[in-house]
Amino acid sequence: MRRSPLPGLMTVTRRRFVLTSQAELPGQGHPDRRRTLAVSCLGVFLLVVALTALNVALPEIAGDFDAEIDDLQWIVDSYAVVFAGLLLAGGALGDRIGRRAALILGFAIFAAGNGFGATAGSVNVMIIARVIAGLGAAIMMPATLSAISEVFNNQDRGRAIALWASLAGAGGAFGPAIGGWLITISGWQAVFVLNAALAVLGLVGARVWVPVLPGQRTGRFDIIGTVLSVAAVGCLVYVAIEGPGHPLAVTTISAVIGSFVFIAAFIAHERRTPDPLLPLSLFDDRDRVAGAGTLVIAAIGFNGVLFVAALLLQIGWQETALVTGLLLVPIGVIEVIVANTCMPLSERFGVSNVITFGLVIMAVGYVGMGLVPEGNRPVFIVAGLVAGAGNGLAIPLSVDRVVGEVEPAFAGSAASLNDMSIELGASIGVGVLGAIQRIVFEAQLDEGQSTLVSDIASDESRSAFRAASNAGLFFAAGAMIVGIFVARRTRSGPEPVATVAGTQS
Template sequence: MPLFANTPAEKMTEPYPRRWWALLVLCLSLLIVVMANTSLVVAAPDLTQDLGLSSSDLQWVIDGYTVPYAALMLVLGAIGDKYSRRGALILGLLIFAAGSVMGGLVDETGLVITARAIMGVGAAVVMPATLSLLVAIFPRAERAKAITAWSATSGLAIAAGPVAAGWLLQDHAWGSTFLMNVPIAVLGVVGALVLVPPSKAKGMGRIDYVGGLLSIASVGSLVYATIEGPHFGWGTGPITAAVVAGLSLAAFIVWELRHPNPMLNVRKFKERPFSGSMLAVLFFFFGTFGSIYYSTQFLQFVLGYDALETGIRLLPLAGAVFVGAAVTGKLAPKLGVKLMVGTGMAIGTAGVFLLTQIESGSTYTDFLAPLLLLGFAIGLSLSPATDTIMGAFPESELGVGGGANDTALELGCALGIAVLGSLLATSYKDKLTELVGGHLPAAAMDTAKDSVGGGIAVAEQVALNPQGGAQQAQALLGAVHESFAHSIAHTSLIGGIIMAAGTLIVIAVLPGRKRVAKHRQEQTDGTARQTETVGAA
């Protein structure tokens, strides 16, 4: 009996019979790509101690993954469209696995960052391939449900990464958090060969590589400047990157408007459903990932939970994602994208604002409601927005559509962690300086102000002093905890205001349900006319 996966999706007259099994493979592939970011957060203390990382080193161990991941998705999505979406998925998983093996075996900072960059390249191939294959395999009537499952997997990965990494770190070194990706990637490759049908765009012209290079330069430079500038100062490097990003973006827009077969048809941003959904993904992940980033630090450094305990306490967020996904699956067809996305963003904004109540005496229960609201908001908003974005692209550009969606998502995450993380660090330094003043030697004070982990480390050293060290250490530790709690509350206020503004912008841009239906009908009629013209020719 021949495997269904040997028949190209484009040649099937009936829906692909193994499509739900294929979706499982796509979600599994997505899972490890997202877990690669969240799992490293809980492994950061072990990495820092073992490799002697500075704050700059640690930032680039984390973000060495983000820059190629965000910059390459659009181009690699187009290449997958032209040559093979399934082939792109398999190749991306293999690259990802290779980077994971390297990261798990090396013990030098530069090599760990290189391994993370290789993983980021693999992720940039995998992410758009999962979405383009999903849309190619599923008929329109089932596509929203499939995208809901895809979106819910992202929420699951947020909690699954720390849980899996925390469990491994109980008995193994930090390298195990890299190596755990390898068997999952191998399983994904086998699953893709057996269950996912081959797929590529029909009648796709030459790839616009100039536009692709300009997109890489603009997004990559923007992400680099966003990471480096707020954290380490706006020196020559970040300023140069910001200028390159602006010039490259302008050149990209001009080139794409004039090119007969552009990498990304920028005129799509005139379509309110598309542009509104892209903004929703960007703003939403700006606020949610930034909030999760510093909430996780509070659980570890202030409340003293280890990696596994922290991961377990993020599980309610994953559960709330599934509840939100179930709700949006039922209500989105009836109420429309605008109401579902707007409501989800408003709920997420409320979750961020709740974090303004965090104090030095706060416990896990004070984080539970914000985590539940953020998880429910992810489940409620992400799948309708993603479905709208993918619906704006024809069959020949599904990889580009997936790349556009995922670039907005990853850019939002990078901006959220960088901008809100920078505000967090500045607020923490100012408050700690106010509380501690000149009671510490300059070198120790600099270390304590660098991060909450640095402050705790200094307090541990002070405690070793036999002459009143314990009392001084307790006072310093209290000041560190109070400063970090203050910085979370202050940063959450600013993050919530940005989220609220983004919510209002998205609600203003997204059209109502009737306009969306009319727009989709116009797209369908246009596609039918194009098909008739080709047939007549």
Template sequence: MATTDPTAGAAGPASTGVPEAGPAGGHPARWAILAVVCLAELVVVLDNTVLNVAIPSLTSELGATTADVQWMINAYALVQAGLLLGAGSAADRYGRKRMLLAGLVLFGAGSLAAGLAGSSAGLIAARAGMGVGAALLLTTTLAVVMQVFDADERPRAIGIWGAVNALAYAAGPVVGGLVLNHYWWGAVFLINIPVVLVGLVAVAVLVPESRDPRGGRPDLPGTALSVVGTTSVVYAVITGPEHGWTSSGVLVPALFGAAVLAAFARWERRAEHPMLDLELFRSRRFTGAVTGVVLITFGSGGALYLLTQQFQFVRGDSALQAGLNIAPFALTVVLVNFTGTSARLISRLGLPAVIASGMALMAAGLAVVALVGDGGYGGVLCGLVLMGAGCGCANPAIAEAIMGAIPKERAGAGAGVNGTLSELGTGLGVAVLGAVFVSRFGALLPDSVGTSESLPAALAQAPGAAERASVAGAFASGLQTGQLAGAAAVLLGGCVAGLLLGRAVRPVRGGAAGPPASPGAPGAPGAAEAPAVPGSPGER
């Protein structure tokens, strides 16, 4: 089944200010621009996990409490997730280069303030400021990629962008550990400054300005509603495992956030210049892609969270060792995309087949890790490689499907949707799979131990060696159940996304699709049914 041209059928002119160059139709400096935006993305994603290994230093040097440390970590993710939709819309409206530069400045200023912070409150505030810059950077980097690459090269470019994301996420604890071996905790933030300075110069010189020529007036009410609603929901997801899902501190913000998001949806349907066109959700292509991104991040984020516990509590690894043990997952993602394997598969098989098969492969890897996790590392390594190969193929295909379902001039909004759903999927994966694990663990604990949600606490209550062995077995069984649930979620997502996308790319007239064709080529299915138009007859 052939892929479809992501820009085909977009209503109105797609004037983005990017000059067409040569037969490929991309910007002359597109690969240098990709290197620049990937550098900016690298430091943003790195800071999601780099602080984890600095917790002991923060506790001793700043006198941080457990609650302080949690907010140091969560403030960055919370602000970032809450602003992604608004940041993407702002990039389309005011200029992607301008917002990329603004994001670098804010992220650099926040990094400097964090590195020099002298109190827990100061560090939390600085991390929140970094989150504002991070939201701008994550949306504008992907939006710029959409502008400077044509349909033929875009899958490979998005694959590299996604591979850098995976590499940075996995490298965070490793980089943090290496820096802390030689310097104080503030250095993990100050290393961002040289990268930001280089990025500012490179963006100013290389990246062309582009914006939505029909941006209209700013949708201030929609922006406010999206920020408040998304932030409230993400807060509930982040704090749910700690405070309990039925506690008022979780239920109130969750229900409030849901109500605000419902008001946001209602407003966007009536707004003259909406920041997010809700008609997109009537497109099978878009709906299939967003289903894929939520469930692949749900399964992978939750399963990797459980795997770190498996390495640290069952195998006795340090945080740094656990990070190194998981690194083959990210390295496989990098290999699959930097070699162009994922792009070639997308071109040959089409988006639906690559997403479905990639997510099935990732589910198989998750199942392998779950079933052999208490044995030697060799079995876990095989599972991680399978997970990386599947993720490396499916993720860029999902991003391409989402971005291709949105007119090119609204690329920032598409990047905001992709980023927001990724954050929500990962948070829900950690929360839900963590709850499955805790439930199974608690159900298998021996009566002599009582109830406990952590392995150390349960072991401390165990009266003898036999009970401690039962506790360890219950913990391993809980981890396995949670990981298998994640595998099932990823497999389900692959089936649903593949089915919806497969139906979306079928031609609406002219009979059979015929043999596979190049994306956007004359005679390809994409030319017949133009799936980028939400609500077209072939997509509902």
């Protein structure tokens, strides 16, 4: 049984997610709880769609801008670096200014970034637009979960957060198909226009429907911690993207050194400051550390595979954007379905065992995707279903471990830690798997042959690109095996069983 050591701490049940507050909401909760839930679900759906829909648009963007693979990596990761680097700051900001204000600010910045992205005429301009959108996402994402926790009572809060999580999964499931459909009827710009339009809708909804939820945390905002966290994440992702191709370059070595220096400085600063961005006591629980590590590794595989597979299908297989999106949809759909069964399975077989099994079948699915012959759509779908099922087992239970027992005033920071683990893994996954794809592809080309994505047209070059993509998929499978050892480094003793707030299981 997993108990909260102090009254009013946030607990998570394996049957349902529950974030408790110190003062119970009377009756059915806040009168505007369902409207707040609608706005929060729109926000998390939008953020996931913004990531997955863009993957399908990358080949067309590459053609318009004469981009190489590393250009596409930075278009994707510029968003993810800022998103991951500022998630802790975004959660802490919401703890201070309130959830409604954080939602409005996040939606507004996200809409501006995507509107700017739709007008981009070069890779550099698009990267700037993605950075702006990432800033908005970092403010919005923690507020979507924290707002739900504040307006629902204990009885209904679990179901509300389960719906929130399902909408996140639905964004991953249908994002590629939405992106493929928009590109088919219009162009890559339509993906950004849709994101901006949905963000405006969310902004209006937050302004009209979400009640004023005052901040629960006082004290000075940790600006130094924010700068150090962004610098550390930026250095890590730079090494992931540029390091494999230029391991001895001055910039790569500087980024490696910077990663260690900024991480060490961040930890030292957070230990000293009275108002930390990230309370380091969260890491005293080995279950939480194992959960965060598992999320990072699972996201490395899952998001890196989506990046590589979207390019493989459109360039290596010559599928259309719409067909590519449809081939990737089953991965997300099965993830949502399986995620709703993982809690009962964990009660029967144990959390570590279910997560381990999930990582194993993720690895099997990624290997299968890499071994599928060109054009064999049914087998590719089956391999994707296997990988998606594994993700559906591993991710929710790892989230359960991360967002365990934490004071309500730090609910935003705890949610941010969970989100940052996933986004950091996503950034590294796109960087590493994309780098492997690029390096293996370029190694097979003749000297002087073009490396532009839009120039991959001959049978020989497409064959080389397929082999390079498969190398990335195989690497993702290996990462999942490493994840097993991380997932099983938990506290000693019997498997913990989480409690519903105020009850026992």
